[in-house]
Amino acid sequence: MARIIDGKALSAVVKEEVKAKVVELEARYGRRPCLAVIIVGENPASQVYVRNKVKAAAFTGIESLQLELPSDISEELLLKRIAELNADPAVDGILVQLPLPKHIDEEKVIDAIAREKDVDGFHPGNVAGLWLGKDCIVPCTPAGVMRMIDSIGCDLNGKTAVVVGRSNIVGKPVAKLLLDRNATVTIAHSRTRDLAAVTRGADVLVAAVGRPRMITGDMVKPGAVVIDVGINRTDEGKIVGDVDFDSVSEVAGWITPVPGGVGPMTIAMLMENTIRCFVEHNS
Numbered sequence: 001m002a003r004i005i006d007g008k009a010l011s012a013v014v015k016e017e018v019k020a021k022v023v024e025l026e027a028r029y030g031r032r033p034c035l036a037v038i039i040v041g042e043n044p045a046s047q048v049y050v051r052n053k054v055k056a057a058a059f060t061g062i063e064s065l066q067l068e069l070p071s072d073i074s075e076e077l078l079l080k081r082i083a084e085l086n087a088d089p090a091v092d093g094i095l096v097q098l099p100l101p102k103h104i105d106e107e108k109v110i111d112a113i114a115r116e117k118d119v120d121g122f123h124p125g126n127v128a129g130l131w132l133g134k135d136c137i138v139p140c141t142p143a144g145v146m147r148m149i150d151s152i153g154c155d156l157n158g159k160t161a162v163v164v165g166r167s168n169i170v171g172k173p174v175a176k177l178l179l180d181r182n183a184t185v186t187i188a189h190s191r192t193r194d195l196a197a198v199t200r201g202a203d204v205l206v207a208a209v210g211r212p213r214m215i216t217g218d219m220v221k222p223g224a225v226v227i228d229v230g231i232n233r234t235d236e237g238k239i240v241g242d243v244d245f246d247s248v249s250e251v252a253g254w255i256t257p258v259p260g261g262v263g264p265m266t267i268a269m270l271m272e273n274t275i276r277c278f279v280e281h282n283s
C-alpha cells in the first residue's frame with residue numbers, strides 16, 4: 001500500500017515559513033509584500049482558486065489586491081490594468097488567473113506582465129530562464145511537485161521520470177525541473193503509443209493531463225512515486241485527480257491525494273514566489 005504525500009500538511013509548513021519571513025521582511029523594508037490577483041469573468045473553478053490564493057496571502061501576512069473584471073472587458077482595458085500594476089511600486093507580484101475569455105489573447109496578457117512581477121513564472125523571460133538553467137521564477141505547480149518529491153527524500157539522480165501531459169503551465173516545466181535533478185525524463189501525451197508501457201517504466205510518474213482517473217494501477221511500476229496534478233470534477237460533482245487513487249495506491253510506493261495534494265502546494269509556492277519578487281523588487 002502506497003504512503004501518502006500530504007500536500008495539505010506540507011503546504012502548511014511552507015506557509016508558516018513564509019509567514020515568519022514576511023515578519024522579517026516587514027521589519028527590514030517597512031512594508032509587506034503585495035500580490036495583485038486579477039480574475040476575469042465568473043468561471044467557478046477560477047473563483048475557488050483565486051479565493052484560496054487570497055486566503056493564503058492573508059494567512060501569511062502578504063497583502064493582496066484583488067481585481068474582479070467583467071467577462072466582457074476588452075483586451076485593451078485588461079492590458080491597461082496590467083500596465084498600471086506593473087508601474088505601481090506598492091505591487092510586487094501580479095497574477096492573472098487563467099483561462100481567460102475567448103476574445104482575449106492569453107499570450108498577449110502573459111507577455112504584458114512585468115517579468116520581475118510574474119509570480120506565475122509564465123512570462124517568456126522566465127520560461128527562457130528556466131530552460132537555460134538560470135535562477136528565475138519557477139511556475140508554482142511544478143515547484144510544488146518538486147517540493148513534494150523532495151519531502152520524501154527521493155533522490156532523482158539517474159531515475160526514470162515520466163510526465164504525462166505537455167502543457168506550458170505544468171508538463172513542460174516540471175519535465176525540465178526533473179531533468180535538472182538528473183532524472184531521465186520522458187514527456188508522454190495524448191498521442192503517445194502504448195502509454196501504459198511508457199508509464200510502467202517510471203520510477204517517478206507525474207500525471208498532468210486533465211483526464212479523470214486515467215492513470216490506473218496496471219500502468220504503474222511497483223514502488224513508484226506518483227504525483228497527481230489533476231483536478232477534475234466528475235459528473236457526480238466529486239473532485240478527482242488524473243490518477244485512479246484506489247488502484248494506483250495498491251501498487252505505488254508513494255502517492256499524492258486529490259484533493260489535498262498538489263493543489264495546496266501550488267498555492268504555497270505562489271506565496272514563496274511573491275516573497276521572492278518582493279525581495280528582488282527591493283534590492
Ligand code: GUN
Pocket residue numbers: 095096097098099120140141169266
Ligand atoms: N489556471 C490554472 N492554473 C493556474 C496557475 O497556476 N496560474 C494561473 N494564473 N492560472 C491558472
